[in-house]
Amino acid sequence: MTSENSITRVLANKYSPSGAPSLDNFKVVSAPAPTKDSLKENQVLVRNLYLSVDPYQRGRLTGATNSYVPRYELNEPISNFGVAVVEASTSTDIVEGDIVYIKVAPWETKSVADAAAVRRLPHSTIDNARDFITVFGMASFTAFVGLTTIGKPKAGETILVSSASGAVGQIVVQLAKARGLRVVGVAGSDDKVELVKSIGADAAFNYKTCGTFTEAIKQAAPEGIDIYFDNVGGKFLDAALANINFGARIVSCGMISQYNVKSADEAYGLKNTFNILIKAAIFQGLFLPKYAGTQVESDFVTEVGKLYKEGKLRYRIDETTGLENAPQAVLNLFDGKSFGKSVVKV
Amino acid sequence: MTSENSITRVLANKYSPSGAPSLDNFKVVSAPAPTKDSLKENQVLVRNLYLSVDPYQRGRLTGATNSYVPRYELNEPISNFGVAVVEASTSTDIVEGDIVYIKVAPWETKSVADAAAVRRLPHSTIDNARDFITVFGMASFTAFVGLTTIGKPKAGETILVSSASGAVGQIVVQLAKARGLRVVGVAGSDDKVELVKSIGADAAFNYKTCGTFTEAIKQAAPEGIDIYFDNVGGKFLDAALANINFGARIVSCGMISQYNVKSADEAYGLKNTFNILIKAAIFQGLFLPKYAGTQVESDFVTEVGKLYKEGKLRYRIDETTGLENAPQAVLNLFDGKSFGKSVVKV
Incomplete structure (x- = not known):
């Protein structure tokens, strides 16, 4: 000590x-x-x-x-x-x-x-x-960069967010909601699901108890997914890919399900990437350093700061x-x- | 008759x-x-x-x-x-x-x-x-759109092209070469490999006899892959992902290895998508109709027309x-x- x-x-x-x-x-x-x-x-x-x-x-x-x-x-x-x-x-x-x-x-x-x-x-x-x-930290900035530069959200679209109660996910949920999207959040406990709903998600479910991922996503987003903000990779990403709409954007922000695999052979094999081709989708890895000190960072401070000061952003x-x-x-x-x-x- | x-x-x-x-x-x-x-x-x-x-x-x-x-x-x-x-x-x-x-x-x-x-x-x-x-048809236009709008080639970069002797691949190889890239082509017979070399590829190999894909790509492109123009999907795409450089672009143009799978379970599971995250790569499906009648089409006719008339484009x-x-x-x-x-x- x-x-x-x-x-x-x-x-x-x-x-x-x-x-x-x-x-x-x-x-x-x-x-x-x-x-x-x-x-x-x-x-x-x-x-x-x-x-x-x-x-x-x-x-x-x-x-x-x-x-x-x-x-x-x-x-x-x-x-x-x-x-x-x-x-x-x-x-x-x-x-x-x-x-x-x-x-x-x-x-x-x-x-x-x-x-x-x-x-x-x-x-x-x-x-x-x-x-x-x-709220103004790296994870929050990550959420902003991923959502705006890769996700390119349009009001009325549907976004799916994994780890939605996490450091990045919470901000994605609230920024997307503020921009007029329909937000579907996924988390790993009922408490977390409650939080995700309380901060504005239109639908949320617990991936540990939802049954088949593909079906659970389809039920929560019958209209299909326009943006998937991925923090987990692996099997859930595969299920999200099965539910994407034409022109979807997949923000690859994290793959926490894959960080600790013991060998390349153990990595989950994504089976639904055919949809990236036939839906003309974009699956892109987020690179934060590129945006440090740019207009995107100023926009982040402005947008998040405004919501936060108005009491509209919970973290x-x-x-x-x-x-x-x-x-x-x-x-x-x-x-x-x-x-x-x-x-x-x- | x-x-x-x-x-x-x-x-x-x-x-x-x-x-x-x-x-x-x-x-x-x-x-x-x-x-x-x-x-x-x-x-x-x-x-x-x-x-x-x-x-x-x-x-x-x-x-x-x-x-x-x-x-x-x-x-x-x-x-x-x-x-x-x-x-x-x-x-x-x-x-x-x-x-x-x-x-x-x-x-x-x-x-x-x-x-x-x-x-x-x-x-x-x-x-x-x-x-x-x-040479001015859909496949050729596909090559141009994929290369320019997703691949965004820069002189000195390395591009890997699968089905390089095919309708799309031949054009990709020659346009990329004309723009100063190092070109690695892959095809399915020694005759096809010869063609790919004869139209300007710096390296080319036969995927049916090359042994492990990942190693074959590494040998042909020890400097890593900046652009992968994918016409095949599946196992070869996975091997390409294992060899991408930071900021790589994967043009998803076709997945001929996956068109005829008998069920979703039979689809190849991509294991190296973790690289999309950590290399901040882009994996994007090509959508041609978006570019019909645009400046991109005029540019295509100009660029391909010029090379063709000068006898610098073989097809x-x-x-x-x-x-x-x-x-x-x-x-x-x-x-x-x-x-x-x-x-x-x-």
Whole structure:
């Protein structure tokens, strides 16, 4: 545990190229706390407040080096998006007490960072620092980019959203609804289905109890699917493909059902891709970095900010307290235990 | 056979919802020849010269009614793109001796058509009427649309083309080469592979003798695939997906390996679609009708016309003589017997 003189860190302990991750992939350790005397020029000493927990982190623990997202290095801290408060600074731009957003925040209770690597957040506009890694965070931006740049929604169309109570799905459901689409959400428990309905889905069902996926989708969307926002891949994606309309767009945002398969042979084989041909559909992988700092990001902040300020956007958060519990929060993403956007309150 | 007073027709005899087509799907019959006295106002009596034979016709014999391409009606003539010579006309726009293009040409030796349903071809620009259903025909336009609107080729990229000696593939190979891409072609016999190399492919292999598809592609394109122009679907598509680069485009133009599967269970299950997500790739079904009469069609005529006139575009044609042999020409598309763009010389 953390004291005045020590900090807690979560390190990458080992890689798992395939299969489910476990606590063994992580190592929680204590280390001497950094002090303000150790700061070099233009550095800040921060106390981390919240860290984002996201499924893509699984990929960083495979040890593979062929992805555009670098792997975590063994015996180095895991990192992810975070918000922190500045305790000391040798920068003139950022001062003690500032709340900052850190794109690559090491999983440790306190950090030393270059001032250039943190972004000062204007407290005055949003009073909760946590918002920057939740409703305005990466997952939310992912939802916006996928929906607008690949989904290209038109009022009156039908969108199917998997993991609809998750970090990305919740935003997709509400943005699509606000744009006049008929929204069908899918989630993995009755509680989650209730949430999905409460945030505006016209129909929602529990994939664990719905029977045949293809039939369940057909029942929830007898008019067919114009956009499928896919967070799961595998068998459910196949069933969605069986229900697409002409000109459908399939936003490939995640394939959580396939992240932990033990070998390529175990991967689910998609049988309904013939529909991509005969329905002249688009099945496209989402690449977020392309849109950072573009007009799309400004549009995101505007559209989501407006809905949020008007109280029209709800965002369920699954908050884990204590950095030492962060590894379990990662595991919870993969067995359906997490419910909403996962964050760690450091 | 046809005489002065009778014509030959090829009718749809029965539907085959799945499985391979057979001669039993067709019926070749004789009928009284239409005469110029039977013409109503603004009609033409034509003698068909050439008819196009294309894989998509298989889908019109399933009996299914859920496609954007209508099924053939039983006991009515099969139809497809054709060119014909006008023998009589009650239209002032089209006169005896004109060569016309007919989008929906019934498979019969002579036809009566509305003048509005045929398009007069300016003989003076292209001296061979057959060109309009071959090098300037639908398959060729398909190649152009797929390559330019989905493939979006950039010089220096690598494109993989399946059925590379086929009606579409030959054009893709040559257009891609002309635009400065590295071209890898795949075909189903050593003769076809030779053709593919002779029209400009940098590498080509015979998929029937190459061993593991994934390895064969990797060997022919160690730098990875930026565009895959897919005419076959199934296992080869899966292997192509295993070799795509970041940002790859997969043009889904045909899935000839999947047209004749006996049931959905028999369809090949694609295992490498995870790459669409992590490589941020696009897998898109080509829809030709959208581009008819657009700037894309003008660009096609210009680009292909220029290469053709300069003698830089070769197009191997598989010509079947005699309408009574047309059913076999259709079957030849599905067992690898056809070599090049298939046409029937009526």
